[in-house]
Amino acid sequence: MSAGDPISSVYRWLQGAGLERFYPNFSHRGITEESFVNLIVSDYHSLGVTELNDRQTLFKLIQVVKKEMESPTLKLRQSPAPQREGGSFDKISERQENQHSNRQTSKSTPTLDAFSDSTPRATKTRSRRRNSPGDTKERKLFKKTSSSSTDHMRAQPRITVCVRKRPLNSKERGKGEGDCTSTKGNQTFIVTEPRTKVDLTKFTCAHKFYFDTVFDQDTSNEQIYNMTCKPLVDFFFEGGKATCFAYGQTGSGKTYTMMGPEGGKKEQNGLYVLAARDIFQELQR
Numbered sequence: 001m002s003a004g005d006p007i008s009s010v011y012r013w014l015q016g017a018g019l020e021r022f023y024p025n026f027s028h029r030g031i032t033e034e035s036f037v038n039l040i041v042s043d044y045h046s047l048g049v050t051e052l053n054d055r056q057t058l059f060k061l062i063q064v065v066k067k068e069m070e071s072p073t074l075k076l077r078q079s080p081a082p083q084r085e086g087g088s089f090d091k092i093s094e095r096q097e098n099q100h101s102n103r104q105t106s107k108s109t110p111t112l113d114a115f116s117d118s119t120p121r122a123t124k125t126r127s128r129r130r131n132s133p134g135d136t137k138e139r140k141l142f143k144k145t146s147s148s149s150t151d152h153m154r155a156q157p158r159i160t161v162c163v164r165k166r167p168l169n170s171k172e173r174g175k176g177e178g179d180c181t182s183t184k185g186n187q188t189f190i191v192t193e194p195r196t197k198v199d200l201t202k203f204t205c206a207h208k209f210y211f212d213t214v215f216d217q218d219t220s221n222e223q224i225y226n227m228t229c230k231p232l233v234d235f236f237f238e239g240g241k242a243t244c245f246a247y248g249q250t251g252s253g254k255t256y257t258m259m260g261p262e263g264g265k266k267e268q269n270g271l272y273v274l275a276a277r278d279i280f281q282e283l284q285r
Contacts, residue, residue: 009033017061022048037066045210052187052212160212162228163189166253167217183216184208221260225274233278244271 010031014020025048031039039047039062044055165183182190189209196202215224232242246254260270269277 010036013061013065017057019049019054019058019061022054033069037062037069042210045208050187055212160228162213162215162224163209163211164215164219164224164253164257165189165217169251183214185214187211187214189214221257221268221270222274224257225271229271229275230278233275233282236279237282244275 008027010026010033011020011023013036014023014026025046026036029047031047039058041055041059044050044058049055049058165181168177168179180192182192184190187210189211191207191209193205193207194202195205213227229244232244235242246258248254256270258270258272260268260273
């Protein structure tokens with residue numbers, strides 16, 4: 001962007017989120033304000049956004065911008081970029097809250113300063129009724145919420161998709177079948193497909209898919225649990241709600257991952273077993 005060019009809203013949005021270094025890619029692809037809010041996760045890689053933290057920040061930014069654009073009383077084209085302090089998005093200040101409360105009467109142009117609070121959060125509700133003996137016991141199940149841990153969970157996407165590569169089984173190896181899947185880094189899953197050209201020349205086409213996290217076939221259940229489910233268990237004891245489930249076709253390894261191999265070693269317990277272990281250990285403290 002040259003000094004004489006007008007600053008576009010897309011650049012200001014990216015700048016406020018700390019992603020302005022990717023603006024040349026957005027400009028080259030012709031991303032406008034309208035097309036910006038329609039970007040999906042599969043588009044991020046073509047825009048040069050490959051790191052997990054950057055992808056999460058971009059996803060959250062798009063949700064905030066989309067929410068502002070859908071508001072019938074707001075004019076997003078004139079809104080300034082979201083502001084940052086100390087390298088992270090801060091909560092709405094008292095001044096900004098006052099502006100928000102007066103928005104209906106003053107019809108002032110909104111800002112995106114509420115970036116860090118745009119996503120609904122799981123909160124712990126309190127009851128006004130008198131405490132019964134069971135209430136005291138139930139309350140002890142939850143720790144006092146620490147600001148650092150809850151802020152970390154709130155900064156994460158509400159849905160995270162992880163993929164685990166399954167190795168060839170004995171039946172497939174016996175037939176001499178080849179492995180058509182592979183992983184690259186911790187976010188790229190590759191599926192190779194044999195094809196034939198018009199002149200009967202054979203070649204292999206590699207299809208790349210991008211996810212929040214990709215695990216190779218050498219990753220153990222314990223390692224997967226520590227990276228995916230353990231933070232959810234901690235969040236549960238802070239009063240939050242979390243769900244973890246496996247999805248895939250028959251024979252893809254769902255039972256092995258979630259329940260562990262039948263008659264397998266203790267260190268290969270499934271995610272459900274490992275989560276139950278940590279939950280009961282926490283209850284005994």
